[in-house]
Structures are given as C-alpha cells and as structure tokens.
Amino acid sequence: MSGYLAGTLAILCINLIFAYGIFVSAAAGQINLGGAGFQAIGAYATGFIAGTLGLPVWFSIPAAATISAFIGFLIAFPVLRTRGVYLVLATFAFGEVVSGFLLHTDTFGGAMGMVVPVHIELWVLMLCAIVVTLLTFYLMATRLGLAMRSINDDEEATVVIGVNVRAVQVAAFTIGGAFTGLSGALYAHNYGFVEAQYFNALLSIYVLLFVLIGGAQTAWGPLAGSLFFTVLPELFRVGGAWRYVIFGVLIVLMMVIRPEGMVTRDLVRKLSPRQWWARRAAVGS
Amino acid sequence: MVGAPRGGGELIVTTALSVTNVTKRFGGLTVADNVSFDVPQGARMALIGPNGAGKTTLFNLISGVHKIDAGSITLDGKEIKDLAPRTRVHAGLSRSFQNIRLMPHLSVIENIMLGQHTQASGLGALLQPIAWQRKSIWRERAIESMHSAGIKVDPDASVGGLPYGVRKKIEVVRALMSRPRLLMLDEPAAGLNPRETAELSAFLKAVAWEGLTLLVVEHDMSFVNDLCEHTVVLNFGRLIYNGPTAGVHVDPQVREAYLGTRKSDKKEPSHVA
Numbered sequence: 365m366s367g368y369l370a371g372t373l374a375i376l377c378i379n380l381i382f383a384y385g386i387f388v389s390a391a392a393g394q395i396n397l398g399g400a401g402f403q404a405i406g407a408y409a410t411g412f413i414a415g416t417l418g419l420p421v422w423f424s425i426p427a428a429a430t431i432s433a434f435i436g437f438l439i440a441f442p443v444l445r446t447r448g449v450y451l452v453l454a455t456f457a458f459g460e461v462v463s464g465f466l467l468h469t470d471t472f473g474g475a476m477g478m479v480v481p482v483h484i485e486l487w488v489l490m491l492c493a494i495v496v497t498l499l500t501f502y503l504m505a506t507r508l509g510l511a512m513r514s515i516n517d518d519e520e521a522t523v524v525i526g527v528n529v530r531a532v533q534v535a536a537f538t539i540g541g542a543f544t545g546l547s548g549a550l551y552a553h554n555y556g557f558v559e560a561q562y563f564n565a566l567l568s569i570y571v572l573l574f575v576l577i578g579g580a581q582t583a584w585g586p587l588a589g590s591l592f593f594t595v596l597p598e599l600f601r602v603g604g605a606w607r608y609v610i611f612g613v614l615i616v617l618m619m620v621i622r623p624e625g626m627v628t629r630d631l632v633r634k635l636s637p638r639q640w641w642a643r644r645a646a647v648g649s
Numbered sequence: 650m651v652g653a654p655r656g657g658g659e660l661i662v663t664t665a666l667s668v669t670n671v672t673k674r675f676g677g678l679t680v681a682d683n684v685s686f687d688v689p690q691g692a693r694m695a696l697i698g699p700n701g702a703g704k705t706t707l708f709n710l711i712s713g714v715h716k717i718d719a720g721s722i723t724l725d726g727k728e729i730k731d732l733a734p735r736t737r738v739h740a741g742l743s744r745s746f747q748n749i750r751l752m753p754h755l756s757v758i759e760n761i762m763l764g765q766h767t768q769a770s771g772l773g774a775l776l777q778p779i780a781w782q783r784k785s786i787w788r789e790r791a792i793e794s795m796h797s798a799g800i801k802v803d804p805d806a807s808v809g810g811l812p813y814g815v816r817k818k819i820e821v822v823r824a825l826m827s828r829p830r831l832l833m834l835d836e837p838a839a840g841l842n843p844r845e846t847a848e849l850s851a852f853l854k855a856v857a858w859e860g861l862t863l864l865v866v867e868h869d870m871s872f873v874n875d876l877c878e879h880t881v882v883l884n885f886g887r888l889i890y891n892g893p894t895a896g897v898h899v900d901p902q903v904r905e906a907y908l909g910t911r912k913s914d915k916k917e918p919s920h921v922a
C-alpha cells in the first residue's frame with residue numbers, strides 16, 4: 365500500500381471514531397461543540413501514560429479513552445442543565461478551557477507540544493474504527509438507543525412516557541467522551557506528536573459537520589460524513605487554493621439539498637433488503 | 650350498560666385516582682381552582698368542559714408535567730404529587746396527548762415499543778438490541794397490541810405518512826404498553842371519523858374490562874355517552890359537575906357554562922341542549 369493511501373486511511377479511521385463520539389450525543393439531541401477538547405484529553409492522556417510514565421500502549425490507549433469518558437460523565441451534569449444554543453456554547457467553552465489548560469501546563473509540554481512514543485500500525489487503527497462502528501450500530505439498535513432517538517424527537521413527551529431522560533443523556537455523553545478520547549489517543553500515536561493548538565474550535569466544528577452533513581438519524585450518517593470530508597478534500601487537491609472554496613460551496617449545497625443529512629432514516633428504510641423485497645413483491649402481485 | 654364484572658361489584662369500591670383540593674396558577678390565571686374528585690377503580694370517567702377550561706392542564710398536573718401549587722393527588726392511595734413524571738408511570742399512570750406526540754423519526758413499532766420503557770428495567774433490558782430481534786418478546790407484545798387495537802399498517806413504516814386516525818390509535822396503544830392501572834386520554838376521538846370513533850370506543854371498553862381505569866377528556870358527547878358512565882365537568886378551572894354522564898345535559902350549571910362560551914367548532918352542538 366502506498367504511503368499516501370495508508371496516510372489517508374489512517375486519517376479516515378481517526379475521523380470516523382471522532383465522528384461517532386460526537387454522533388452518540390447528537391443522536392440523543394445534544395450538540396457537542398467541544399469535540400476537540402475531548403480529543404485533546406485522549407491524546408495527552410495517552411502521551412503522558414505511554415511517554416512520561418512509560419507504560420505500554422495497549423494500556424495507555426484504553427486508559428485515555430476511559431479518562432475522557434469519565435471527564436465526559438463529570439461535565440455532563442452541569443452542561444446538560446443548559447438547553448439548545450446554550451448547550452452548544454457550554455460544550456464549546458469546555459473545549460476552549462481544555463486546550464487553554466494544556467497550552468499553559470508545562471507537564472504536558474505547554475506550547476512546545478509533546479512527543480508521543482510508539483507508533484501504532486494501520487491495522488490497529490482500522491480495527492478500532494471497525495469496533496467503534498459496530499458498537500455504535502449496536503447501541504442504536506438497543507432500547508437505550510431507542511430512548512436516545514426518542515429524546516432527540518420530543519424530549520418532553522419522552523419524559524412523560526417514563527424514560528429517565530437525564531440518565532440517558534449522561535450515558536450518551538459519556539460514551540461519546542470515550543469515543544472522542546479514543547480518537548485523540550490514536551491520533552497521538554499515529555503522528556507521534558501533539559500540540560494544544562491543533563485541538564482548536566475549527567476541529568470541533570469540522571467533526572460536527574461530519575455528523576450533521578452525514579446525518580445524525582442513523583449510524584450510517586457519520587460513516588458517510590467522514591468519508592465525504594476525508595476523501596473529497598484529497599480529490600480536490602488538484603484545484604489548489606480553490607479547493608476550499610469548492611468545498612465550502614459543496615457543504616452549503618448539502619445543507620440546502622439534504623438538511624437532515626446525506627443518510628436519513630427513510631433512506632435506510634428504503635434501501636433495507638426487507639423493504640426492497642416487500643416492494644418487489646408488491647409490484648409483482 | 651354498566652358492566653357487572655368490573656371492580657368488586659357494589660361491595661368494595663376502591664379509588665384509583667383521587668384529586669383533592671388541587672390548585673394551580675399560571676401567573677395571575679388560576680387554571681385549577683380547588684379541584685376535587687375521585688375516579689373509582691375500574692371506572693370509565695369522562696372529564697369535559699368548554700375550551701380553555703383547564704382539562705389538559707389537569708392532565709399535566711396529574712402526570713407531573715407541572716407541579717401543583719396546593720392540594721393532593723393520590724394513585725391507589727399513594728401520594729404522587731411530588732414524584733417525577735417517570736416515577737408516576739412506574740406507579741401505574743399513563744397518558745396520551747391532545748396533539749399527537751408520536752416520535753416522527755421512529756417507526757410504528759418503535760413508537761409502540763418506546764411505551765414499554767418502564768417495563769424493561771435493568772441494564773440488560775436497556776442493552777438488548779430490540780431493533781435487530783424480529784422475534785423478541787417486546788416486539789411480539791407490541792405487534793399483538795397493534796392488532797387488538799385494529800391498527801393494520803406495516804409495523805416498520807414511518808409514522809409520518811400515516812392517516813391521522815391511525816396515528817391517534819398508535820398513541821393510545823403506546824400509552825397502554827407501560828401496563829398502566831390508570832389510562833388518561835386527552836381527546837382520543839378528535840379527528841376520527843364515526844366508524845373509527847366507534848372502533849376506539851369498543852377497544853377502550855375491552856381494555857377497561859380487564860381492570861384498567863380510564864379518565865378521558867373528550868368533546869364528542871356521543872363518544873362520552875357511549876364509553877363513560879361517570880363525568881366530571883370543569884369550567885374556568887373549577888369543578889362544576891360530578892355525577893352520572895346521563896345527568897350532564899340537564900344540569901343547570903353545565904348548561905350555563907356551555908351556553909356562555911359556546912364555540913362554533915363543537916362537533917355536537919346539541920349535546921348540552
């Protein structure tokens with residue numbers, strides 16, 4: 365495999381896991397604009413554990429995801445007290461606080477960044493991406509996933525139906541924290557170096573776009589969104605500086621044409637084998 | 650038409666729901682003014698009143714959407730006024746909404762299975778991949794209820810495109826999935842055609858025969874006459890009648906309430922005359 369292709373594939377895996385982290389809470393009706401903050405926590409945690417403490421990566425990566433999940437769990441309580449645009453702002457502020465903290469903490473290298481030892485192979489990234497994808501599909505098929513989707517549709521009615529909405533949202537935020545943290549840890553080991561400036565607001569916006577443009581209704585959405593956002597900019601490389609313009613226009617067009625995302629629930633239903641056969645039978649009779 | 654097998658005959662009549670001196674103000678507006686009434690176990694009771702009388706608000710108070718300012722609400726003798734809405738569902742209370750509140754992005758069967766949430770307790774039940782299991786007990790129970798309510802649509806269809814009457818029925822079935830002891834329906838017959846209304850009435854009688862207590866807000870008086878033996882009437886947040894449905898149309902206070910605020914959109918203009 366060429367180095368270029370392998371590099372793109374690695375980015376795709378990291379982006380996909382990152383996107384699923386944001387998707388899980390978005391599916392439960394919470395827009396998380398602090399993605400970069402969680403990713404930074406994962407990246408620095410594994411960097412510290414594997415680098416400074418010298419522990420093996422098979423320990424540091426899961427530990428980083430766990431730490432990120434735990435921080436997600438802790439901040440879920442104050443953050444989820446806010447609603448709508450304030451929730452978005454609260455998560456955004458969280459992301460800024462994390463990168464600001466890392467930038468000014470010498471233990472983590474400050475503005476100099478941090479060298480992360482142990483490069484991980486591509487197959488590890490791919491395995492992680494596949495596992496996270498399957499886990500997300502599984503989650504969305506469970507009763508917990510049903511409750512999450514219900515909250516996204518009508519939170520007030522979901523409360524009256526008897527769902528512990530707050531607990532479901534905290535769970536979604538925590539799982540999201542684990543996934544985003546994992547993506548950060550993988551990023552750190554893939555590049556061998558992390559710096560706080562990388563985990564900025566633009567990154568949080570990008571990953572949110574992966575999810576919203578891809579579609580937040582089903583677990584297919586982040587897959588479509590990550591592919592679109594990772595592969596397309598590569599294809600437009602030939603366009604030079606204009607590629608950002610083309611890309612921006614494409615994003616706006618997508619929002620206009622498919623406001624609910626590239627992959628919607630109805631689309632998945634239509635394309636599902638069972639429905640397809642049902643339609644064939646209906647036409648035949 | 651009152652069924653003998655329900656409750657304990659005339660000997661022991663226990664109270665399912667008891668609303669006592671309930672008061673609620675929104676700003677300066679008193680939407681529930683010292684309201685008291687009991688719904689006996691197994692009864693089918695109607696809650697009627699002119700538009701804006703406070704019927705939906707009373708449902709919101711009983712189901713816990715809003716907290717009451719004063720008074721008491723008991724379900725099977727237990728005080729529930731301070732419980733969270735979901736805890737009231739666990740205690741046996743379930744309701745539907747006046748404006749259909751189905752989840753637009755969930756399928757028919759998913760909407761119904763959502764109603765089972767309080768039945769599926771524990772982490773194991775929460776992590777069961779019910780969407781992948783075509784033969785789970787949960788799905789089977791939901792399909793069974795769909796059939797007994799006469800809902801003849803593809804369970805995996807999206808609810809968005811379905812006719813109004815079908816969506817209304819799905820909401821009733823969803824409310825039943827928590828296996829409530831008291832079912833509160835807010836205008837279940839609104840927007841149904843006469844055949845659908847008759848079907849709904851028959852279906853509700855059937856579930857009430859199994860011991861369920863019903864409290865129904867409804868403007869359609871022929872539906873109320875057919876389904877409910879008892880009626881309470883609200884007007885401007887005050888209870889003005891509590892007695893047999895047959896006596897509603899001759900009660901002077903009720904007549905005055907309706908004549909005073911007569912709305913042209915009433916389905917049955919003759920129902921108080």
Ligand SMILES: Nc1ncnc2c1ncn2[C@@H]1O[C@H](COP(=O)(O)OP(=O)(O)OP(=O)(O)O)[C@@H](O)[C@H]1O
Pocket residue numbers: 675680698699700701702703704705706707747
């Ligand atoms: N959340 C709220 N805040 C303020 N006022 C409210 C609120 N909910 C209801 N009201 C007011 O309470 C009064 C009673 O409304 P409610 O919806 O309970 O009437 P209703 O009897 O259900 O009427 P309808 O037959 O039209 O459904 C109305 O004046 C309404 O504007």
Ligand SMILES: [Mg+2]
Pocket residue numbers: 704705706747
């Ligand atoms: Mg009402």
